[in-house]
Amino acid sequence: MGKRPLGKSKEATQMQSYHHNRSRRRLSSTTIVQRSRLILPCFSSSPLSLFVVLAAAVPFPIYFSGLLSSFSGRNNKAASTMRVNSNIDSTNISCTTFNVLAPIYKRVDQQNQSIRESHFRALWFTRNQKILDLLLNQRSSVISLQEVWVGNEELVNMYHDRLASAGYTTFQLARTNARGDGLLTAIHKDYFKLVNYRELLFNDFGDRVAQLLHVKSIVPFPLNENQDVQQEVLIVNTHLLFPHDSSLSLARLHQVYKILEYLEAYQKENKLTHMPIILCGDWNGSKRGHVYKFLRSQGFISSYDVAHQYTDSDAHRWVSHRNHRGNICGVDFIWLCNPTSSNSRKPLRTSWVEAVFSIIKYQVQKASIAEDKAFAFLGENNHSDSLTYSGFCQALQKVNLTGMPHGLSFQETKELWDRADVDGNGVFDYEELKKMWNMTVMVQSENCKGSMMESKKEEGEDKEEEEAIGLKVKKAVLFPEEAEKGMWPENYNLSDHACLTVQFSPVKVLCS
Numbered sequence: 001m002g003k004r005p006l007g008k009s010k011e012a013t014q015m016q017s018y019h020h021n022r023s024r025r026r027l028s029s030t031t032i033v034q035r036s037r038l039i040l041p042c043f044s045s046s047p048l049s050l051f052v053v054l055a056a057a058v059p060f061p062i063y064f065s066g067l068l069s070s071f072s073g074r075n076n077k078a079a080s081t082m083r084v085n086s087n088i089d090s091t092n093i094s095c096t097t098f099n100v101l102a103p104i105y106k107r108v109d110q111q112n113q114s115i116r117e118s119h120f121r122a123l124w125f126t127r128n129q130k131i132l133d134l135l136l137n138q139r140s141s142v143i144s145l146q147e148v149w150v151g152n153e154e155l156v157n158m159y160h161d162r163l164a165s166a167g168y169t170t171f172q173l174a175r176t177n178a179r180g181d182g183l184l185t186a187i188h189k190d191y192f193k194l195v196n197y198r199e200l201l202f203n204d205f206g207d208r209v210a211q212l213l214h215v216k217s218i219v220p221f222p223l224n225e226n227q228d229v230q231q232e233v234l235i236v237n238t239h240l241l242f243p244h245d246s247s248l249s250l251a252r253l254h255q256v257y258k259i260l261e262y263l264e265a266y267q268k269e270n271k272l273t274h275m276p277i278i279l280c281g282d283w284n285g286s287k288r289g290h291v292y293k294f295l296r297s298q299g300f301i302s303s304y305d306v307a308h309q310y311t312d313s314d315a316h317r318w319v320s321h322r323n324h325r326g327n328i329c330g331v332d333f334i335w336l337c338n339p340t341s342s343n344s345r346k347p348l349r350t351s352w353v354e355a356v357f358s359i360i361k362y363q364v365q366k367a368s369i370a371e372d373k374a375f376a377f378l379g380e381n382n383h384s385d386s387l388t389y390s391g392f393c394q395a396l397q398k399v400n401l402t403g404m405p406h407g408l409s410f411q412e413t414k415e416l417w418d419r420a421d422v423d424g425n426g427v428f429d430y431e432e433l434k435k436m437w438n439m440t441v442m443v444q445s446e447n448c449k450g451s452m453m454e455s456k457k458e459e460g461e462d463k464e465e466e467e468a469i470g471l472k473v474k475k476a477v478l479f480p481e482e483a484e485k486g487m488w489p490e491n492y493n494l495s496d497h498a499c500l501t502v503q504f505s506p507v508k509v510l511c512s
Contacts, residue, residue, distance in 0.1 A: 091219055094502065098135070102148065127493070143187075150182040150184075187215060206241040241284060250407060273511075331497075339509050
C-alpha cells in the first residue's frame with residue numbers, strides 16, 4: 001500500500017472485523033468506522049508512529065477467574081475467582097492488555113522445538129476459548145491483545161464473534177510481511193464512540209505495527225457546574241521488538257520514538273489539546289531498560305507501579321512474562337500520560353538524544369570501563385581524552401549504534417554530535433561527556449491527587465490555566481496473581497504472559 005499523508009482517511013469502512021474472508025452474515029452486522037493506514041518510514045528516515053484515543057465510562061466490575069491448567073469448561077469459574085473492582089461508577093474506565101501467545105510460536109515439545117501448538121487444533125482452540133473466558137469475565141472497557149493468530153480464519157472468527165456478542169467492536173491488524181500474528185483491540189460500544197482509527201506500519205526490522213483509536217465517552221463527566229463533557233483519551237496498542245541482543249536497543253527506541261512523534265503530530269493536526277494518553281502492549285523490556293526510561297522522561301507513568309506505590313527501581317517486585325529462555329521479568333505495561341502544562345515536559349527530541357547517550361553509557365559500563373577511561377575505550381587509541389567528529393562516528397559503530405540496517409542514520413549521527421559538542425569547538429571532551437551522561441531525567445508527577453484544582457503558579461508566572469480531564473489510577477492487577485509477587489506458576493498455561501488490567505477514574509486537572 002502506498003504512503004498516505006497524515007489526516008487522510010479512507011471512505012467509511014465496515015470495521016467490526018478487518019478479516020477479508022468474513023461471511024455475508026458477519027459483514028451485515030458490522031459497525032461502520034473510518035480507517036486509514038500509515039506506512040511509516042524505515043529508521044533512516046524521520047520516525048513517525050502510532051496512537052489511540054479512548055474515552056471514559058465502564059460501570060461493571062472486573063473479575064479474574066483462576067484459569068490455570070485445572071480450568072475445565074467455558075462456564076466453569078475457578079474457586080480462586082478474585083473480584084478486583086467493585087462499586088464502579090459510570091465514569092470509570094478499565095483497560096486490559098494481554099499477549100495471548102500465538103499458536104505458531106507456542107512450543108509443545110521441548111525436545112523438538114519445531115513442533116508448535118498450531119499443528120494441533122484441539123490444543124489452540126481450547127486454550128484460546130479459555131483466554132476469551134478470562135477476558136469476558138473481566139469485562140474491561142478496552143481490551144488490547146498482542147500475538148493474535150490473525151493468519152487463522154477460525155481463530156479470528158472465534159475472537160470476533162465472542163467479543164461482538166459481549167458488546168465489543170473489534171479492530172485487528174496483522175504484522176507486515178505475513179508474519180502470521182498481529183494485534184487486536186476491542187472497545188465496548190455501549191461506553192465509547194469511535195472518533196478515529198488508524199493503522200501504523202513501522203516498516204522496520206521486526207515487521208512491527210501498532211493500532212490507534214481516538215474515542216469519546218458516551219457518559220459525560222462534569223467538568224464544572226455549568227459544563228458536562230465527553231472525555232477523550234488517546235490509546236495505543238503495540239508490541240515492540242524482542243531484544244535478542246544489545247544491538248537492538250536502538251531499534252526498540254526508534255519504535256517508541258515513532259509512536260510519540262506521531263502522537264504529537266496527530267494532536268497538532270486535529271487541534272487536540274489536554275487529553276490523557278494510554279499506551280498498552282507488550283514492550284518486551286523491563287523497568288531497567290532504555291524504553292522504560294525514555295517513556296518516563298516523557299511524563300508517562302506505569303499504571304501498575306503507581307497502583308502499588310512502587311518506584312522506578314522496584315523492577316523485581318512483579319513479573320508478567322516468562323520468555324523462551326526461561327527468564328521471568330515484567331514487560332507488559334499500561335502507560336498513562338495526563339494533560340499537563342506545556343512547559344513541564346522535556347522536548348521529545350531532547351529525550352531521544354539523552355536515551356541514545358544512555359545506550360553508549362550502558363555499553364561502556366558493560367565493558368567494565370571506568371567513566372574517566374571512556375574515551376580510551378571509545379577512541380582510536382588508548383590515550384584519547386577527547387573525540388573529533390570522525391572519532392565520534394567510529395565510537396558509535398563500536399557500540400553497535402551505526403553500521404547496521406537498524407542503526408543511526410547520518411542525520412541522527414550529526415544531531416548527536418551537535419548535542420555532544422556543547423561549546424562547538426569541533427571536539428567532544430571529557431567535561432562534555434559528563435554533562436551528557438549526567439543529564440537528569442525529568443518525570444511528571446506520579447499521579448493526579450484529588451481534583452488537582454489548586455493553582456500553584458510559580459513566582460512571576462501569569463499564564464492563564466484551564467481545566468481539563470485527566471485519569472487517575474485506581475487499581476491494577478496481574479493474572480495469574482503469583483506474578484504480582486514476582487513468581488511464575490508452573491501450572492499456568494494460558495500464555496507465556498500475564499494479563500494486566502488497570503482501572504482508571506476521571507479527575508480534573510489544570511493545564512496551561
